[in-house]
Amino acid sequence: GRFPVRRTLQYLSQGDVVFKSSVKVMTVNYNTAGELSEGARKFVFFNIPQIQYKNPWVQIMLFRNMTPSPFLRFYLDNGEQVLVDVEDKTNKEITEHVKKILGKSKETLEKEERERKKLSHPATFGPKKYHLRECMCEIEGQVPCPAFVPLPKEMRGKYKAAMKNEA
Amino acid sequence: MSVPRGAVHAKWIVGKVIGTKMQKTAKVRVTRLVLDPYLLKFFNKRKTYFAHDPLQQCVVGDIVLLKALPERRSKHVKHELAEIVFKVGNVIDPITGKPCAGTRFLENLSDSENLTEADTTYLSEKLQELKVCQTDK
Numbered sequence: 248g249r250f251p252v253r254r255t256l257q258y259l260s261q262g263d264v265v266f267k268s269s270v271k272v273m274t275v276n277y278n279t280a281g282e283l284s285e286g287a288r289k290f291v292f293f294n295i296p297q298i299q300y301k302n303p304w305v306q307i308m309l310f311r312n313m314t315p316s317p318f319l320r321f322y323l324d325n326g327e328q329v330l331v332d333v334e335d336k337t338n339k340e341i342t343e344h345v346k347k348i349l350g351k352s353k354e355t356l357e358k359e360e361r362e363r364k365k366l367s368h369p370a371t372f373g374p375k376k377y378h379l380r381e382c383m384c385e386i387e388g389q390v391p392c393p394a395f396v397p398l399p400k401e402m403r404g405k406y407k408a409a410m411k412n413e414a
Numbered sequence: 415m416s417v418p419r420g421a422v423h424a425k426w427i428v429g430k431v432i433g434t435k436m437q438k439t440a441k442v443r444v445t446r447l448v449l450d451p452y453l454l455k456f457f458n459k460r461k462t463y464f465a466h467d468p469l470q471q472c473v474v475g476d477i478v479l480l481k482a483l484p485e486r487r488s489k490h491v492k493h494e495l496a497e498i499v500f501k502v503g504n505v506i507d508p509i510t511g512k513p514c515a516g517t518r519f520l521e522n523l524s525d526s527e528n529l530t531e532a533d534t535t536y537l538s539e540k541l542q543e544l545k546v547c548q549t550d551k
Contacts, residue, residue: 254453254454254455255454256454259454271424271425271426271427272426272427272428272479274428274499278517280517281517295447295456296455296456299447299449299456300449303449306424306427306428306444306446307446307447308428308445310477310500312516312517313500313505313514313516314505314507314508314509314514314517315507315514315516315517315518315519316507316509316510318508318509320508322426322428322479324425324426326481326496330508330509332509334509
């Protein structure tokens, strides 16, 4: 496509608009022609994938050429509707505005990150899904894995057992 | 209470009405953007919901806001109509409050400023013809 960057995971995870849990639906009305709607078009093209990636449970609907003026509409859990006029704004301004009104602040995001980190202990070993490392041999400075480098004689169970039998 | 409202995951939903052939029920199609894991592109995934519409005021093609009911009304109906967002053929621009169609406001069309003199004379002639026909009958 035109800007294949939009389809990389790195770009998607760079989106910083995380909605509060009360936002359920986001509706974007914009026009495919006209300068007023230019910012809205850029917003839909570049920023909506980022937002949807960060908020997979928010329903996003796009409507084209229904009304002469472009706008965003958010439907919250308590029945409230937030109308955001987007006419004559650049796409960065729109994201900043949306982040300010309905996005989680940096402190809450950091708090959540810390909570998530607390759940998993980084010093344990096990399957990749739950732990960082699988075996002590992966760490530099520790005894390397005997699959790649044979252990010295003194550490091998065969030798130790032979010594014991002798003595 | 663990489930105060909505026995369903989706509490509020916006969709397009597909069918109104059932009594007091509207069939609504809802599209969500779902990321394809390989292409990393978002595609619309459709799902149909049934919504309770007591006054049968929905027409096929309306954009509608549904609210989850506290408990299921019937086997398939778990939502009710909260609000008609855009009525088909009668879209009202929420910012200005005026009716519009596509990218034009409908109000301006009724103004006589856009009509030239030839138009007005033509129209008035036609009107007179109609009046004559009516009196004949």
